[in-house]
Amino acid sequence: MSATGRGAPARSATADREIVISRVIDAPRELVFDAFTEVRHLSRWWGPDGFTTSTRAFEFRVGGEWDFVMHGPDGTDYAEWISWTEIVRPERIAMLHGESRGDPNAFESVVTFEPDGATTRIEMRTVFPTKELRNEAIEKYHAIEGGQQTLSSLASYAAELLGRGAEG
């Protein structure tokens, strides 16, 4: 057990409008961090299987932007825009993620890199401005992941009910 190890994070005040995804990667922290800092690296792994990216502009610095198009395996294109708001090598990267510059629905993700022995634990915490925007993002990504039909009819029914708000 590493000294930097810690238990599950406490349920935060923003729990109902955030999504947290974590992963342990068998590589040193500097290397994992590097994979987030250059377009030649990012373009090799960003997006699910079968997705590719075309970059229009990329400047990895606080205030810099990554302007790109993500191509889905079915040929659909998605405009993507990232702007970095904090870079602490090799510990943390915070970024604003939207469809274009000035996107009012842009949301912030903070990726933290924690060493654990020879491995690195990354955690991506995305906080949406509102619960509604979180649900919209879930819908949008549901569309992006169009091939994933598992439970989708129940899932969209739930969305419908949840969208209708308080009942009964």
Add this chain to the structure above:
Amino acid sequence: MARAATTSDVFNAIAEPQRREILVLLRAGERPVTELAGELGMTQPRASKHLRVLRAVGLVRDRKAGRQRMYGLDARGLRPVHEWAGGFELFWNESFDRLDAYVQDLKQARQEE
């Protein structure tokens, strides 16, 4: 998957095909247990048992209507299912799978340098 126990309870509950069939039937509206059992070709005690499990994880709620009990879907319990199927987590989990594979390549390339 670092998730609360209640979440996995929901997924356990819907892992059973007959319980999923009940949920699909309930999409159309509330039903008494006798109708559900009849439609799915199972005994009433079996249908009741499934309904109890679904109710315990917050997927189904019931109310008394005259002499019978009506069962309906509870959208709140479906939230984690929706989020899972909703794609955002899936998107990033698949991206992180690719990141992991790519970083292994990088690691090897740097060792060979």
